[in-house]
Amino acid sequence: MILYISPIPTAFIQRDIEMLSPTFKIIHLNFTANPYLLPVYFIIQFFQLLILSPFTSKYLCFFAGYHTVLPVFIGKLFRKKVIIECGGTDAMHFPKIDYGNYRKKWLKKATVYSFKNCSLILPVSNSLVKSTYTYDKDSPKNQGLLHLIPDLKTKIQVIYNGFDIEFWTDDHREKSPFSFVTVATGISKKNRALVKGIDLVLEMAKTFPNYSFTIIGDREFKTTLPNVNLIPPLNQKEIREIYQQSQFYLQLSYSEGFPNALAEAMLCGCIPIGSNVGEIAKIIGETGFILPHKDFALLHNLISTLKEKDLEPLRKATAQRIKNNFNYRLRKDKLIEVLK
Template sequence: MILYISPIPTAFIQRDIEMLRPTFKIIHLNFTANPYLLPVYFIFQFIQLLILLPLTSKYLCFFAGYHTVIPVFFGKIFKKEVIIECGGTDAMNLPKIDYGNYRKKWLKKATIYSFKNCSLILPVSYSLVKSTYTYDKDSPKNQGLLHLIPDLQTKIQVIYNGFDVEFWTDDQRKKFPFSFVTVATGISKKNRALVKGIDLVLEMAKAFPSYTFTIIGDSEFKTTLPNVTLLPPLNQKAIREVYRQSQFYLQLSYSEGFPNALAESMLCGCIPIGSNVGEISKIIGDTGFILAHKDLALLHNLISTLKEKDLESLRKASTQRVKNKFNYNLRKKKLIAVLT
C-alpha cells in the first residue's frame, strides 16, 4: 500500500491519485495549511502513520514541507521508500512577494530535511531543479533545488505533468474575440494575487476596456472593473466551458513550476500568454506569447499587437503542442515505473 500525503487537497493531486489507483492500493492523507493547527496535525499524522505502518510499502508526497517531516523520519527508521513530488513553492525563494518555503526558518528546515533524507525527488519541471530567475530584477536569480540546497545528494528525476486529451478538448466553436481567462485560487490574499500575476491582469483590463477578462478561483476576490468577470472555484466541466469560449489564457505568474491550467486551456483552444518563469515558456513554445520581464509597457505592447497575429493558426498549434508533449499517459507510465 502507498500512502499519498499532501498538505491540502488539490485537483492535480486528485488527478495523480486517480491515475495510480488502478495499479496500486493508495490511501490519501491530507495535512493542513493552517500554521496554528500544526502541533495537532503533527500528533495526528504520527498516529495515522504508526497505525498504517504494517500495511505501508512506501510514501508518496506532493510538495515538501511540514507534512513530509514525519513520513521521511518513518522512512529512514523503518526502511520505507519516500518519494517527494516537488511542485513549486518547495523549490523557490522569492522574498519580495513572500513566496517559497525558504523564507520561513522552520518551514525551510522542514523542507531541506525532507529533500535531503527522502529516497527520490520528482520535480514537475526542470526549472525546479536548477534555474536562473530573470523575470523580476529585484528577486534572487538562483532558484531551484540545487541552488537552494547546494549539498543535496538525493536522486532527482523530472516527470512533467500530463493531461487528459480526451476531456480537455477544443470543440471548434467560435471564440469570443479578445476574451482572456486565468485560473487562480486564494487571490483574495495579496501575496497570492501577486504570485499569480493578477495585478497585471487587472492593469490590462484597465488599459483595454473593450476586451473581456475572466478570473476563476476565488469567490472572495473583488474588483470594480466592468470588463472583469469574477467566478468562484468551478468543477472541471464548468472550467472547460469557459476555456472553450475564451480566446486567450493568461498565465502571468511571478512564479510557477508547471501550471496545469495553462496546459488544459491550450488543449481547449486558448492561445497562451505567459510570463518567463518556471516551465511556462517550454509549455507554450512558439504557439503563443511570452512576457520576458515583469514590465507593464512590455505587456501592453504584447496585448496591443495581438490583432496582427494569425490567431487561428496559434489556436490549433497550442492544442497540438500539449497533446504531443504533455500527455496524461506519458506521466502515468513514468509514475507507475517509479513506484513499481
C-alpha cells in the same frame, strides 16, 4: 499500499491518485495549511503513520514541508521508500512577494530535511531543479533545489505533468473575440495574487476596457472593474466550458513550476500568453506569446499587437503541442515505473 500525503487537497493531486489507483492501493492523507493547527496535525499524522506503517510499502508526498517531516523520518526508520513530488513553492525563494518555503525558518528546515532524507525527488519541471530567474530583476536569480540546497545528494528525476486529451478538447466553436481567462486560487491574499500575476491582469483590464477578462477560483477576491468577471471555484466541466469559449489564456505568474491550467486551456484552443518563469515558455513554445520581464509597458505592447496577428493557426497549434509533449499516459507510465 502507498500512502499519498499532501498539505491540502487539489485537483492535480486528485488526478495523480486517479492515475495510480488502478495499479496500486492508495490511501490519501491530508495535512493542513493552517499554521495554528500544526501541533494538532503532527500528532494526528504521527498516529496515522504508525497505525498504517505495517501495511505501507511506500510514501508518496506532494510538495515538501511540515507534512513530509514525519513520513521521511518514519520511512528512514523502517527502511521504506519516501518519494516527494516537488511542485513549486518548495523549490523557489522570493522574499519580495513573501513566497516560497525558504522564507520562514522552520518551514525551510522542514523542507530541507525532507528533501535531504527522502529516497527520491520528482520535480514536475526542470526549472525546479536548477534555474536562473530573470523575470523580475529585484528577486534572487538562483532558484531551484540545487541552488537553494547546495549540498543536496538525493536522486532527482523530472516527470512532467500530463493531461487528459480526451477531456480537455477544443470543440471548435467561435471564440469570443479578445476574451482572456485565468485560473488562480487564493488570490484574496495579496502575496498569492502577486504570485499569480493578477496585478498585471487587472492593469490590462484597466488599459483595454473593450476586452473581457475572467478570473476563476476565488470567491473572496473583489474588483470594481466592469470588464472583469470574477467566478468562484468551478468543477472541471464548468472550467472546460469557459476555456472553450475564451480566445486567450493568461499565465502571467511571478513564479510557477508547471501550471496545470495553462496546459488544460491550451488543449481547449486558448492561445497562451505567459510570463518567462518556470516551465511556461517550454509549455507554450511557438504557439503563443511570452512576456520576458515583469514590465507592463512590454505587456501593453504585446496585447496591442494581437489584432495584427494571424491567430487561427495558433489556436490549432496549442492543443497539438500539449498532446505531443505533455500527455497523461506518459506521466502515468513514468510514475508507475518509479513506484513499482
